[in-house]
Amino acid sequence: MYEELTRILPVHTLRFNEPMSNHTSFKIGGPADIVVLPESIGDIQKVLFFAREKGIPLFIMGFGSNLLVRDKGVRGIVIKIGNCLNDFKVEDNEIYAEAGIRLSYLAKKAAENSLSGLEFAEGIPGSLGGAVFMNAGAYGGEMKDILKEVHAVSPDGEMKTFLKNEMRLSYRYSIFQDNGYIILGAKMQLKKGNKEQILVCMREFAARRREKQPLNMPSAGSIFKRPEGYYVGPMLEKLGLKGYRIGGAEVSDKHAGFIVNAGGATCEDVLQLIDYIKSKVREVYNVELEPEIKIIGEE
DSSP: OHHHHHHHSOGGGEEEEEEGGGSSTTOOOOEEEEEEOOSSHHHHHHHHHHHHHHTOOEEEESSOTTEEEOTTOEEEEEEEOTTSSOOEEEETTEEEEETTSBHHHHHHHHHHTTEESOGGGTTOOSBHHHHHHTTOEETTEEGGGTEEEEEEEOTTSOEEEEEGGGSOOBTTBOTHHHHOOEEEEEEEEOEEOOHHHHHHHHHHHHHHHHHHSOTTSOEEEEOBOOOTTOOHHHHHHHTTOTTOEETTEEEOSSOTTEEEEOSSOOHHHHHHHHHHHHHHHHHHHOOOOOBOSEEESOO
């Protein structure tokens, strides 16, 4: 495959037998057979055609901030869109941005243009594409509040524009989790606001993150979706799980809703800790926790 791929893509965009721990905020994950760092939509389409023709499994990622990769790694091709496709354009109250741009960077650019609606994204480490994919949100705001349309490409290379009412947006869900389309960019409808007020709001959110979240340790953000009628962090804190550790994986002593890599954690450590937490919550609260992070790789 090496020779064939180097004929259609620049060599510097290809990584073979690449440790996924280099590409996830958890700093965990075995090797992927091939990681592609595309420089254009054309590169992505070439990889899609190649993978389809050869019957090779394909996985798309942004910055890996909500991702847990198994210790045996990933078979097939991983396309990492984070760090590429990062252009954006502001027109009146709308922003069009490509999928690889950091959401937090985009929030700052919206503020610079006195546009309100993206304040909640201050400090969210993922890409715009990842945020659309999971309908990311925080502090009372989420992507579905501002999305107008999304440009995506099918596994067959067909380009399509999805309007908001076609995306089936709900809590931590979008249609892109099921339809196989790769998000290339999104148009967001924002509102004119007072620049200083927007920045004050974002600074407050940033301070709350620093105060309450373990930003100094590798993690994948909130591990579990919020069950109806509960907040995960307080639930786990009441169960005495803060600081509970399996191998190098530890329930954060700063925010119990986070699992952190306290040093040398493996995916298996994290999975065992997730199972332990779920069993304790089931036993005491009769609630079934569902992971918010995406878990991929060879079992």
